[in-house]
Amino acid sequence: MSQDTTDSTIKEIWKFSERHGLRDEKPQIQPTTSAKGDDKSFGDTLTRTKESQVNLNIHKSLRLLDEAVGVRSPSQILRTTAAKTPFRNVSYKTQYISPASKLDTTRSPGMSFSTPGGRSRLANADVSMASVLADVTMPVRLDQTSFMMEDVTTTNIDLLLEEDPNIGGSTGLYGDFFQVMKDHQSEHQIFDLVSSYSTLCHEQVDLLKKLINRAAPGQTKFAKTVDLLNLIEQECFTWQLVYLLYQDRLEKEAKNESDHLMDVDQMGRFRTEKQIVQNLYETDDLVRQSQLVIDWLERIEAERLESFSRKVEFFQDKSVSWENTLHQLQNPNITSSRAIVTQLDPDAPSRQKRPLADLDHEDEIRLLKYLFAYIRAGQLEEAQRLCVQCGQAWRAATLEGWKLHHDTNYDSLGPGGSVQPVEGNAYRDVWRLMCWKMSKEEALHPYERAMYAAFSGNLDQLLQVCETWQDYIWAHFKVLVDTRVEQEIRVKSTGHRTFEQMPSEYWDKIWTPSSIFMNIQASSNETVRREATEKYHIIQKFIILGEIEALIEEMYIWVKQSLPNHLIRFMAHVVLFMRTIGHSCKEELCVVILEAYVATLIELKQMDLVAAYTAHLPQDHQIEWYARFLEGIHEREQKEKSLQLAEEAGLDIPSITKLVVENIRNKGLTGFSLDSEPNLEAVTTPEDRQKIEAIEWLVYDPTQRIEAVRQANAVMRTFLGLKKHAAARDVADKIPPNSIEIIQRIWTAKSGTIELPPTEANIVREYLCIQAFLDGQDSFSDWFNHYHHSKPTPPQMPASGAKFTEKVVHEHQEKQYKAELHRWKHTLQIQTKACKDTLYNVLLFVDGGWMVDQLEEDKPDETRCHQMALLRQLCLPAVCFLLHNVLHATEQYGECLQLADLISDENRQLYKVFRKDELQKFLQLLQDSSKELLEKGLDPLGYEIK
Numbered sequence: 035m036s037q038d039t040t041d042s043t044i045k046e047i048w049k050f051s052e053r054h055g056l057r058d059e060k061p062q063i064q065p066t067t068s069a070k071g072d073d074k075s076f077g078d079t080l081t082r083t084k085e086s087q088v089n090l091n092i093h094k095s096l097r098l099l100d101e102a103v104g105v106r107s108p109s110q111i112l113r114t115t116a117a118k119t120p121f122r123n124v125s126y127k128t129q130y131i132s133p134a135s136k137l138d139t140t141r142s143p144g145m146s147f148s149t150p151g152g153r154s155r156l157a158n159a160d161v162s163m164a165s166v167l168a169d170v171t172m173p174v175r176l177d178q179t180s181f182m183m184e185d186v187t188t189t190n191i192d193l194l195l196e197e198d199p200n201i202g203g204s205t206g207l208y209g210d211f212f213q214v215m216k217d218h219q220s221e222h223q224i225f226d227l228v229s230s231y232s233t234l235c236h237e238q239v240d241l242l243k244k245l246i247n248r249a250a251p252g253q254t255k256f257a258k259t260v261d262l263l264n265l266i267e268q269e270c271f272t273w274q275l276v277y278l279l280y281q282d283r284l285e286k287e288a289k290n291e292s293d294h295l296m297d298v299d300q301m302g303r304f305r306t307e308k309q310i311v312q313n314l315y316e317t318d319d320l321v322r323q324s325q326l327v328i329d330w331l332e333r334i335e336a337e338r339l340e341s342f343s344r345k346v347e348f349f350q351d352k353s354v355s356w357e358n359t360l361h362q363l364q365n366p367n368i369t370s371s372r373a374i375v376t377q378l379d380p381d382a383p384s385r386q387k388r389p390l391a392d393l394d395h396e397d398e399i400r401l402l403k404y405l406f407a408y409i410r411a412g413q414l415e416e417a418q419r420l421c422v423q424c425g426q427a428w429r430a431a432t433l434e435g436w437k438l439h440h441d442t443n444y445d446s447l448g449p450g451g452s453v454q455p456v457e458g459n460a461y462r463d464v465w466r467l468m469c470w471k472m473s474k475e476e477a478l479h480p481y482e483r484a485m486y487a488a489f490s491g492n493l494d495q496l497l498q499v500c501e502t503w504q505d506y507i508w509a510h511f512k513v514l515v516d517t518r519v520e521q522e523i524r525v526k527s528t529g530h531r532t533f534e535q536m537p538s539e540y541w542d543k544i545w546t547p548s549s550i551f552m553n554i555q556a557s558s559n560e561t562v563r564r565e566a567t568e569k570y571h572i573i574q575k576f577i578i579l580g581e582i583e584a585l586i587e588e589m590y591i592w593v594k595q596s597l598p599n600h601l602i603r604f605m606a607h608v609v610l611f612m613r614t615i616g617h618s619c620k621e622e623l624c625v626v627i628l629e630a631y632v633a634t635l636i637e638l639k640q641m642d643l644v645a646a647y648t649a650h651l652p653q654d655h656q657i658e659w660y661a662r663f664l665e666g667i668h669e670r671e672q673k674e675k676s677l678q679l680a681e682e683a684g685l686d687i688p689s690i691t692k693l694v695v696e697n698i699r700n701k702g703l704t705g706f707s708l709d710s711e712p713n714l715e716a717v718t719t720p721e722d723r724q725k726i727e728a729i730e731w732l733v734y735d736p737t738q739r740i741e742a743v744r745q746a747n748a749v750m751r752t753f754l755g756l757k758k759h760a761a762a763r764d765v766a767d768k769i770p771p772n773s774i775e776i777i778q779r780i781w782t783a784k785s786g787t788i789e790l791p792p793t794e795a796n797i798v799r800e801y802l803c804i805q806a807f808l809d810g811q812d813s814f815s816d817w818f819n820h821y822h823h824s825k826p827t828p829p830q831m832p833a834s835g836a837k838f839t840e841k842v843v844h845e846h847q848e849k850q851y852k853a854e855l856h857r858w859k860h861t862l863q864i865q866t867k868a869c870k871d872t873l874y875n876v877l878l879f880v881d882g883g884w885m886v887d888q889l890e891e892d893k894p895d896e897t898r899c900h901q902m903a904l905l906r907q908l909c910l911p912a913v914c915f916l917l918h919n920v921l922h923a924t925e926q927y928g929e930c931l932q933l934a935d936l937i938s939d940e941n942r943q944l945y946k947v948f949r950k951d952e953l954q955k956f957l958q959l960l961q962d963s964s965k966e967l968l969e970k971g972l973d974p975l976g977y978e979i980k
Contacts, residue, residue, distance in 0.1 A: 204238060204242075204262055204266070204600065205638065205640075206238075207234060207235075207238055207266075207600065207603070208603060208635065208638070208640050208643055209640070209642065209643060210234045211231065211234065211603065211607060212642075212643050212646055212647075214227060214230040214231065214234065215227060215607075215610070216646075217230075218230065221614060221615075224611070224614050224615060225277060225280075225281050227611075228273055228276055228277045228280075228611065229277060231273045231607065232270050232273040232274050232277065235266050235267070235269050235270035235273060236270050238266050239263060239266050239267045239270055242259060242262065242263040242266070243263065245259065246259060246260065246263065261598075262598075262600070265570075265598055265600055265601065266600060268568075268570035268571075269570065269600065269601075269604050271330075271334055271570075271574070272570055272573055272574055272577070272604070274330060274333075275327075275330050275574055275577055275578070276577060276608075276611065278326045278327075278329070278330055279323055279326060279327075279577060279578065279580075280615065282322065282323060282326060283319075283323070283580070284615060286319060305526065305527070305528050306438070306439055306440040306441055307438040307439045307440065307458065307462070307523050307527065308438040308439065308440035308457065308458065309440070310522055310523055310526045310527065311438055311519055311522065311523065314518070314519065314522045318518070320518070320546075320547075321515055321518050321519070323578075324511050324514050324515050324518075324547070325515055327507070327511050327578055328412075328508060328511050328512055328515065329412065331504055331507060331508040331511075332410070332411050332412030332413075332508070333411075333412070334504065335407075335410050335411040335412075335504075335508075336411040336412065336413060338411075339407055339408070339411045339413075354425045355378075355424060355425035355426045356378060356390055356391070356394040356398075356425075357394070357425075358390075358391035358392075358393040358394045359374060359375065359378065359390045359391040359394045360378060361391075362374065362391055363376065363378070370391070372389065373388055374388055374389055374390060374391055375388045375389070375390060376388070380426075380428050380429070384475075384477045384478070387477075397424075398479075399479060399481070401420070401421075401424055401426075402479050402481040402482050402485070403481050404420065405417045405420065405421070405429075405481070405485060406481045406484055406485050406488075406499060408420065409485055409488050410488075410505070410508065414433060414436075417430075417433060418430040418433055418434070421433070432486075433485075433489075434459075435459045435461075435462060435465030435466075435469075436459070436462070436465070436466075436489055437457065437458040437459050437462070438457075438458045438459075438462065439456070439457070439458035439459055439460045439462060440456070440457040440458050441456045441457075442454050463533040463534045464534050466489065466490050466520075466536070467490075467534045467535075467536060469486040469487075469489045469490035470486075470487075470490040470491075470492055470536065470537060470540065472486040473486040473487035473490055473492040473495040473496075474492070474495065480495075480498050480499050481499055483495045483498070484496050484498060484499040488509075488512060490516075490540075491512075491513045491516035491517055491520070491540055492513075492540075493509060493510065493513045493543075496509040496512070496513070497509055500562075501559075501561065501562075502561070502562065502565060503554065503562050503565035503566055503568075503571050505562075506554050506557065506559075506562050507550070507554065510545060510550040510553065510554065511547075511550065513545060514545040514546070514547075514550065517540070517541070517544065517545070520536070547578055547579050548579060551566075551575050551578075551579070554566055569592065569601060570601075572588060573585060573588075573589075573608075576588070582612055582617055582619060583619055583620065585608075586609070586612075586619045586620060586623050586624060586627070587620070587623060589605045589608075589609075589623075589627055590623040590626055590627060592605070593605070593626060593627055593630040597630075599634050599638065602627075602630050602631050602634050603631060603634070605627050605630075605631070606627055606628050606630070606631035606647070609624045609627050609628060610628075610650060612624075613650075625651060625652060625655060628647065628650055628651055629651065629655065629659060631647060632644060632647050632648050632651070632659050632663075633659075635647060636659075636662065636663045636666070641667075641672065641675070641676060641679075642679065644660065644663045644676075644679075645660065645676070645679040645680045645682070645683040645685060646679070646683050648660045648663070648680075648683065648685065649683040649684055649685060653686065656685055656686065656690075657685075657686055657689045657690050657693055658693065660680060660685055660690045661690050661691075661693035661694045661697060662697070663676070664676055664690065664691070664694045664731065665694055665697055665698055668727065670730070673730060673731065673734075674734065677691075677731075677734060687735065688735065688737070688738050688741070691731040691732050691734075691735075691738065691741075692732070692738075692741055692745070694728060694731050695728045695729065695731055695732060695745045696745070698724055698725055698728040699725055699728065699745065699748060699749055699752075701721065701724075701725075702721050703752075706752065706755030706756050706901075706904065706908075715757060715758070715759055715760065716756055716757045716758045717758075718758060718760055718761040718764075722753070722758065722761045723761075725749050725765075726749070726761060726764045726765050726768065727768075728745075729742060729745060729746050729749065729765060729768040729769070730768060732745060733768065733769070733770060736776050736780065737780060739770075739773050739776045739777050739780070740777050740780075740794055740797060742768075742769060742773070743769060743773060743777070743797055743798065743801050744797045746765050746766065746768065746769050746801070747797060747800045747801055747804065748898070749762075749765050750762040750765050750766065750804050751804075751898075751901045751902070751905060752901075753765065754804070754807070754905055754908075754909065755901065755904060755905060755908060759808065759811050762804070762808060763808050763811075763812070766804065766805060766808055769801070774798055774801075774802075777790070777794065777798060778790070781794065792889035792890060792891045792892075793891050795888065795889050796887040796888065796889055796891065799881075799887065799888055800885065800887075800902070803876075803879060803884050803885050806872070806875045806876050806879060806884070807876050807884070807909055807913070809872045809875070810869075810872040810873045810875065810876050810913060810916070812872075813865075813868050813869040813871075813872040813873070814869050814872075814873065814916050814920065816865055816868075816869070817862075817865045817866060817868075817869040817920060820858075820861060820862060820865055821862060821923060824858060824861075825855075825858055826851055826854040826855050826858055827851075828848075828851050829844060829847035829848055829851055831844070832844045862924070863924075866920060866924050869920050870917065870920060870921070873913050873916060873917040873920070874917070876909070876910070876913045877910065877913055877914065877917070877936060877942075877944065878936075878942075883906075883942055883944075884906065884909075884910060885902040885903075885905050885906050885909075886902070886906075887899075887902075906947045907947045907948075907949070910944060910947045911947060911948050911949075911952045911956075914933060914937065914944075914956065915955075915956070915959070917933065918930050918933060918956070918959050918960075918963075921933075921963075922959070922962070922963055922966075925966070927963040927964075927966045927967045927970075927976060928967065928972075928975075928976030930959070930960065930963035931960055931963055931964065931967075931974075931975055931976055933956075933960070934960060937956070
C-alpha cells in the first residue's frame, strides 16, 4: 500500500469519527498481531475503510489508525498523554540528521547556512565536524535487529517476561561492550568504539520498548523494566554526546595553528553574514560546541516526535485554515454562543479581539504545539510544510526570515559574467526584531510566542513552555549561540546599512555553559531541578563543560553507594575512554571506579569478562581482584577456563593463584595447641573442603609445583594439629605423585645444580615428613580394622545331646574357622610388619628427625617453625602410643620395651616432645608389657631367667 493510499485511509477514519461526534476522544490504541507473530508494515495491515460501513466500531477505526502510523500497543505513558505537551513520548528508532546540521540554521535561528532543501552550501568550509552527526546517528536497521523484533506479541510476552526483565533483557550488554572494545583496540578506532557503544544501547532500548508496549497492562514486573529502559536510553544519549563533543575537541587539538582559518579582516573587502558566521563557527570553540549540544538535544527530541501518535494531520484533512469559522461566516443562519471573528486574515483574532470557532480554536492550539515541537526537534522545514498543509502558508512565510544573507556576486560573477542568485534575508535584523516583539505579545498563545522566541533569543518566553531538563538546556544554549552570532554579525559586518537595534533586554545576559547549568539548578521549576540531580544529567553536564576531573570525582563518590549495574558499566567505560584519548585524571579515583565494575562482573558471574577488565587495574590490584574472583569458582572446567582467560589478558597467574590459596586457607583460620581435644579423628567441614580444593589452583602450571607443595604443607599442618587426618590426606592427594621430581628438574634446568636452595629443600622435606606420618596413620587404620573387625569368630560348640549331623556340621565349621584364622594371622603378620615400618619411619626420620628442617634459611617463617614444633609434640607421642598398641596386641612385648631405648636416645631426644603426663602414661604401658613377659616366664625386660 502506498503512502498516499495510507494517508487517504487515515483521513477516512477520522472523517467517520468526526461525523459521529468523536473527534475529541483519545485513541484507545490496541495491539495487533498477525497469525505468525510477524511485525508487518502499516501498508500491509491497514484495511481501507469504506463509506458504507456506518456501523464501524470506533475502537476498530482507531486501531487501524495506530497500525497506519506504526504506534505500538498501549503503555501507561501513552494512555495519559493529555498533559501540557502531548508530543513528549518515547521514541522507537533513530532519525537521520543531515551531515551539515551543526551549521544548518534550521537548528539555530539567526544563521543562514542552508538552502530551502536543507543542504548546506558551505562547500568551501574546512569544517571537520561536517560528518559528525551523520556518523553518530545510528538507526536500528532491519537487518540488524529484525531477529530481536520478530515474534514479540501479546501472546508470548508473558513467556518473555517470565524471568525478571531487568536481568534477562540486559545482561548481554556486558559481553557486547567487551566485544566491541576488543574489536576496536587501536587509538584511531576510538570513535568507532563510542559509536558502537551507542548502537548497542539503542538496540537494547528498542527491544525493551518493544517488550513493554506489546505486553498487556498490569504486569507487575514492568517497574524494573521501565527503570532499566530509562537508564540505558540515557546512556545511549550520553555516548552520542561524547562522540560529538570529543571528536570535535580532539580534532581541534590535533590541528596545527597554521591550519586554522584565521579571522583576518582585509581592508575594503565586503563580507556577507554567512561568511562572518561561517568563520565564527570555525574559530570559536564555544559557539561550535554549543551548537553541537543543540544538535544533540534536537536529535533526541526528533526521535520522540517520530513516535507521537496524535499528529495534527489526523485532525485536519483539508488545506483550508479555520474551516469551521469559514463555514459559520458563509452560513449566517448558524448561530454561535459567542461572537467570533468576522474576517479571516491572519491578524483578525488579535485585531478584532474575537475568538475563532471552538473547533478551530482547538485545532489552532494543537497546531501551535506541534509547530513548536518541530522547532524544538530542529525540523523547521517540517514545521513550514505542516503550516502549508493546514492552509497557513502565511505562517510558514513568517518562519522563513532566519536565513543569513549571502551574495556571491561581491566576490565573483557567474559563468559568462552572469549574476548569481542571492541567498538569505537581507533584512534579517528587521525580521528578528519583529520576532522579538511577537514573542512578547500577550495576546498570542504561549506556544506561538515560544516559536518566535526561539528565533529571536527571548529566553524568558521560551522557558514558559519548556518542561524538562533537556528543554531548559536546549533553550539556554539556543540563546547563547543566538546572541554570539548576532554580536559577531553586528561587529564584523562591512555592509553600508545600519542594523535595527535589538532591545537592551536581549543583551543584558551573556550566557556561558557554566552559568547556564548554575541557572538551571536554581530554576523555579521543581521538575527541572529534580531532573538536574539525576546521575546521567550530571554526567552530561560535566561532559558538556569538559570538566572530566570533576566528573571522575563525582563518579568516585557514587561507586561507594548502591548503583544500578549498568550505570557502573557505563562509568567504567567512560574511564577507559578517557585513558585512551590521553585525558589525564586522578588515577587512584579511576582505579576505584574500575574496581567497582570488576566487582559487579564478579557478582553477576560474568566469567568471560572479569579477566579482561581486571587487566586495566594496577598490577597489585589485578592480583587481588582476580584472586577474589577465582575464590568463587569450584568446577574444574571453569577453573581451567578462568586461568586461560587470565593468561590471555596478561595477568600474573602465579601470584594470583598463590593469593587465592592463601585467602581461602586463611578464612576461618583456627590455630591448634597442645591442649587440643585428644580425639583420634575430627570431622571435615565444608570450609575444610574449600581449603582442600583450593590446592588445585597451583597444580595446573608445573612451574608452580613448589608453591603448591608449600601451600599444601601449610594446610596439612593445620589439619594435623586439629586431628583432621582424613582432610590432610585429601590435601596430599591433590599433589601429583611426581611433584618432587618436577621440582628437582625445574630447579636443575634453571640453576644447573642438583641441590635445592634451603627454602625449597625444607619445603620438600616437610612434605615428605607429612607423607610419612599420613602413611603411618593409614597403615595403623588398616591394621586396626583387620585386628578388631576381621578376626573370624569360632563356631559355637554343639549341645551335649546333639545329633550326628550337627556334630559333622560343627566339625566342618571348626575346620573352616581354623583355615580362616590361619589366613587372618598371616595377614595380620603382614600388616603388623607394614604398620611397624611406617610408624618407625616417623620416629626414625632421617637427618635430624621428623618435622625438623635440615637446612637453615636466611629468613625462616616463624609461624611455620612454631607449628612444626607443636606437631612434633602432638604427633610423635601419638605415634609411640600407636606403635606400642600394635606391638602389645601382637604379643611383641620385648619390642615394646625397646621403645624406651628409642625415646631416651640422646641423638634423637624424642623424650623432649613428651609431656609429663604422656611419659607417665607411656611408662604404665611399658609396665603392662613387662607383666605379660613375667607371665610368660621371662624377666621384666623380656630375657630368659637363668
